[in-house]
Amino acid sequence: MKKKKKSRLKKKLKKGPKKRKFKESYATEKGKISYKKLKLKAGLEIHQQLDTKHKLFCNCSAAFERKKIKTEVVRKQHPVASELGEVDVAAQYELFRDRTFNYQVFSAETCLVELDEEPPHDINTEALRIAIEVALLLNCEIPGEIHVMRKTITDGSNTGAFQRTMVVGMNGWLKYGSKKIEITHVCLEEDAAAIVREEGNKVIYRLSRLGIPLVEISTGLLKNYTPDQVQEIAYLIGIVCRSTGKVKHGIGSIRQDVNVSTRNGPRVEIKGVQELGLLSKVVEKEVDRQMRLIESSKKVVHETRAANADGTTRFTRPLPGAARMYPETDIVPISISQRWLKRVKSELPEPWTKKLIRFKQKLKLSNDLAIQIVSSEYLELFEQIMKKHPRLNAIVVANVFTSTLKDLRRKRIDVGKLKEKNLMDIFDALAKKKIVKEAIPDFIVYFVDKPDDSVAKVAEKLNLSILKKSELRTIVSQLIKDSPDTPKEKLYGIAMSRVRGRANAQEVFKLVSSLAKRKSKKKK
Amino acid sequence: MYPKEIEKLLKSKRIGVGSRVKVTKGKQSYEGLLMPRIGLGDRDNIVIKRDNGYNIGIKYERGLNIEKLKGGKRLKFKSAKAYVRKDPDKPTVSILGCGGTIGSRIEYKTGAVFPAFSPDDLLVSFPQLKEIANVRGRKLFDLFSEDMSPAHWQVVAREVASEIKKKAGGVVLMHGTDTMHFTAAALSFMVQTPTVPVVLVGAQRSSDRGSSDNEMNLVCSTTLAAKSDMAEVGICMHASMADDYCFFHQGTKVRKMHTSRRDTFRSINVVPFARVWYEKLKIELLRKDYKQRGVGKLVLDDKINPRVGLFYSYPGIDPAIFEGLMDFYDGIVIAGTGLGHVPTNPSNDRLSKSIVPALRTLIESGIPVVIAPQTIYGRLNLNVYEAGRLLNEIGVIGNGCDWTPEAALVKLMWVLGHTKKMDKVREMMLTNMAGEISGRTEPEAFLL
Helix, strand or coil, rough: CCCHHHHHHHHHHHHHHHHHHHHCCCEEECCCCCCCCCCCCEEEEEEECCCEEEEECCCCCCCCCCCCEEEEEEEECCCCCCCHHHHHHHHHHHHHCCCEEEEEECCCCCCCCCCCCCCCCCCCCHHHHHHHHHHHHHCEEECEEEEEEEEEECCCCCCCCEEEEEEEEEEEEEEEEEEEEEEEEEEECCCEEEEEEEEEEEEEECEEEECCCCEEEEECCCEEECCCHHHHHHHHHHHHHHHHHCCCCCCCEEEEEEEEECCCCCCCEEEECCCCHHHHHHHHHHHHHHHHHHCCCCCCCEEEEEEEECEEEEEECCCCCCCEEEECCCCEECCCCHHHHHHHCCCCCCHHHHCCCCCHCCCCCHHHHHHHHHHCHHHHHHHHHHHHHCCCCCHHHHHHHHHHHHHHHHHCCHHHHHHHHHHHHHHHHHHHCCCCCHHHHHHHHHHCCCCCHHHHHHHCCCCCCCCCHHHHHHHHEEEEEEEHCHHHHHHHHHHHHHHHHCCCCCHHHHHHHHHHHHHHHHCC | CCCCHHHHHHHHHHCCCCCEEEEEEECCCEEECCCCCCCCCCCCCCECCCCCCEEEEEEEECEEEEEECCCCCCCCCCCCCCEEEEEEECCCCEEEEEHHHEEEEEEECCCEEEECHHHHHHHHHHHCCHHHHEEEECCCCCCCHCCCCCCHHHHHHHHHCCCCCCCCCCCEEEECCCCHHHHHHHHHCCCCCCCCCEECCCCCCCCCCCCCCHHHHHHHHHHHHHCEEEEEEEEEEECCCCCCCCEECCCEEEEEEECCCCCCCCECCCCCCCEEEEECEEEEEEECCCCCCCCCCCCCCCHHHHHHEEEEECCCCCCCHHHHHHHHEEEEEEECCCCCCCCCCCCCCCCCCHHHHHHHHHCCCCCCCCEEEEECCCCCCCCCCEEEEEEEHCCEEECCCCCHHHHHHHHHHHHHCCCCCHHHHHHHHCCCCCCCCCCHHHHHHCCC
């Protein structure tokens, strides 16, 4: 007995240092994980929804905003015969047998096409053009003829049990520092239905998202990059998409898949990272998970995992059989003429890298602010405003988009309800010196509720019209008169609180300074 | 498939469909499997399947080079094998294939569609069938249903009768949906007492997709054929957009009413015979007036005369259209407006033209003219308006009938296969033979 115990102890002791050795062997001198030594390889797949009026293969609205369910259609799916014969079908059959899918229908956002009750219409040319713009911005080659494919989907998220997808660009690249990142292909495809919930064997989907066009951008294998760098590359791809000015913004509009392998081991695919800022964390945690598996002498398996909101991942049940890809015979292959392609090339938006330099040099934005505005959903509006009012301070304008709106959103003010016109009107008034920049948040809050009012009307209602110089002077003089012994700084504070949103802070400060000086001179 | 020039180039390099190729064009090169050109599009593009599964087209131009690489695949459709033993406790259902979406399978690499009617094909694709019945399957044709003709209906009727004689407990006919209701009507007249259920079935969604309605439709049809007490010819397909139950429609009272929906087939002027629940495989009867299984004697009466035309009346229709029709047709069906009308111009309007004289000439020369409602729903009545009375006067057939234009057409063909005597034609046409004329209409039998 004793002997046995002892030997077990010995074993434990033996294992101990071995473990340490394992981790040590993949550490840098500072004790951090060396991703280079670990041979971290990652591949990115970025899915970005396009901001088109209609869906990809029908005339439904792509707004994805309806809340009221019109009706529900209950469907089943079944395995389809393949070249593999009965066994393959039988295996799948059991999986499908008890599963039911409930599809929620929304007016204006669901028609017979999403319900798999009508063949697809002709492709949405607006979406095709945006996708090709993205491909061109990523230096891709464009095929002479685009073939729409059906990719089998077995989780019910597509009513047709397949997703329509097509390659619109391939063999591209993206500059990252001094390196070139390989872009293997850019695809244009339909988004899947959004899952609402699962109730046992019943899965409920909303069809309003099904068919919204999105581009899928796949990188080549990223070798010798850290998780942070992988995230930066994803970020850059996102910026390229946004620089078209025609992609959707907001949560869920961009989704990332990343596959991770270490030590030349099997590839683990992680699906659906919804927030860009989470990507490096997801990679780090996956590396950690794989290392811990190896440490405890378990194998890393080729599998699909789904990303959780905290950066960890969960195993998703894979279905047998690889996804099949076969021609969508309901859509005639789309020939891309060289003439049309030339025109699209000539009308390409300014590359984001050039834009960044221009914003920094001409508009005097800081690097951070320039990056923020380039990747902002308000980029296009920002440029329109600066074009219309070149004398406006670009920093002020950019700050409204990058921080004021963000702050208000944090205060649960639904700035999404604002119309572009509201913001344009505000900056028009600012340029014409009808209002001051300090009043902008008040205007925005007001417009969220009543977007149809005019700036002049709001200014009057909220008492935010700019004060005439004489009026301001009167107020300040009166203030100095009323409180003669107050120090200048305090006077300024009181003055600001009285004219807040009606006068420029700098001007008030100047006025207080000069009037107070004059008064003290008089006293003397 | 490809234009001659490309085919020649491919042939010279011994490249065929499935070969692994490298296509070089200037600085760009692409590798993949050569695909056939199926369907439309610019035929000057060479289609290759890349390793990620996507197809792309590469425009063929001078200077394009194509090389054969190692690692190609022979792309051929392999028939699968099902291993099923006959169960003596289960009825035998004979499944006959005429073509259409339901009886096809896809070769996934190329997307090419193949017919699949053998019992193996069926049982591999639809494993549930073996839980319902012993299935025997056979291909009659492989046709899109728009290419079916009265001659095909005769073959179908003979084959159905022969299957019943060979002790099939029920017959399922896989058929394209476009003209399925014509075939259903023809069978109803040709095999009036089938003594077992004869069920026509099709699919509105292609069989390559897991959402296809083929499985539910076929499972419900086979259930009907195997278990039902209704010895009727009918169509069994989706009742709604949901995958819950199918309707079994009477063969002479059904019509394809939508270009694409699963629930395209609707009963016209009657309630369907039954609901067939998919998951529970339960038959819920909705009517009692059906022929019982095993009652009566199987008679095959497949005489038919295809020389019948169907015309659609419309405002301003030119009477000259009807002149000379007797050279082509032995009978005419007109889908009339409203209660069964055509332009008759009783008020002698200056701008209007009556087609009555033209129709009278046809009838007088021995060509029966039958009227049917283009409203689809409802009963004809030639007594209410002047136009109807005029048609009645000249001997147009159909007053009081509630047949569909298609059922009227098929019936006239069938009747003319038996006689050309006007009186006899009239008598037979106005006698209900296979439920095509109902005596009364239930209020709920509209837009069901």
